[in-house]
Amino acid sequence: MAGDASAFEPFVESFQAKIFQYTWLTCGQREDAEEVAQETLLKVFESFDQLREPEHVRAWVFRIAKNYCLMKRRRSVYAPEREYSLDELLPSFDGERSLQVPDGSEVPEDALLRGELNARIEAAIRELPEIYRSAVLLRDVEELSTLETAGILNVSEDVVKQRLHRGRLALRKALAAYVEAA
Amino acid sequence: MSHQGNEPEHLSGKDPLCLEIFARLSEYLDGELAAEDCAGIEAHIADCAPCVEFVKQLRASIEASHRFKVPAEPAPVDAALRGKLSQAWSEALARKKAAGQG
Numbered sequence A: 001m002a003g004d005a006s007a008f009e010p011f012v013e014s015f016q017a018k019i020f021q022y023t024w025l026t027c028g029q030r031e032d033a034e035e036v037a038q039e040t041l042l043k044v045f046e047s048f049d050q051l052r053e054p055e056h057v058r059a060w061v062f063r064i065a066k067n068y069c070l071m072k073r074r075r076s077v078y079a080p081e082r083e084y085s086l087d088e089l090l091p092s093f094d095g096e097r098s099l100q101v102p103d104g105s106e107v108p109e110d111a112l113l114r115g116e117l118n119a120r121i122e123a124a125i126r127e128l129p130e131i132y133r134s135a136v137l138l139r140d141v142e143e144l145s146t147l148e149t150a151g152i153l154n155v156s157e158d159v160v161k162q163r164l165h166r167g168r169l170a171l172r173k174a175l176a177a178y179v180e181a182a
Numbered sequence B: 001m002s003h004q005g006n007e008p009e010h011l012s013g014k015d016p017l018c019l020e021i022f023a024r025l026s027e028y029l030d031g032e033l034a035a036e037d038c039a040g041i042e043a044h045i046a047d048c049a050p051c052v053e054f055v056k057q058l059r060a061s062i063e064a065s066h067r068f069k070v071p072a073e074p075a076p077v078d079a080a081l082r083g084k085l086s087q088a089w090s091e092a093l094a095r096k097k098a099a100g101q102g
């Protein structure tokens, strides 16, 4: 991390946006997401001299955000945790139509379509049980490595992989169900 | 898709090979499998329409996560917080400098 005063403004902007994206998907309410993002931002600035590995700055920031999210959550009511079995995430292709989600090469040009897909994936991520949501958020939304994610969540890389896979399967299922209902 | 009704094993996801692949698809897509395991999966997929479709869907939903954007802007950092951030930043810089010299 650069150590000069001129870096201050860009850091505020970029960290705030990143942290807010994380807390937005993690906290149930917008107010909570704002509050936790501000607490995290302040903590990041108070302790950035303790950052040991500047190349992993994003992982370090998300670890702080995760801790504030957890503290917030204890004060609010959340749905009980549950775990998915692979069985319940199995595809049933007889009933599911092809998922009309464009791959990276064909991002929809229509802003409406793009916004709708964004809203669907957001709803699906929010509905995931916490252990899967955190894995999907860090690995697929923030695109951190398996190792970084394991460090943030205090679990092994194998556990990250397992949770990520089940979280992705659940998202696929949710998006397919949406296409089906449309 | 045209695999309706005539491939009950595949359709119900109970073909043992499909199931095995199903359990490892994320690792496959993330390039975390050994070359021989990849080759095995690719050999099966080449010949299995439900698996092809499923890989396509899974990849599409992963892409949707990659592209996710928060549909709202965070409230701007107000003067009070900005002041705290600025002070925290200066203090951390000072500590870092002191630690570097000590």
Ligand SMILES: [Zn+2]
Residues within 6 Å of the ligand: B015, B017, B018, B021, B044, B045, B048, B050, B051
């Ligand atoms: Zn198959």
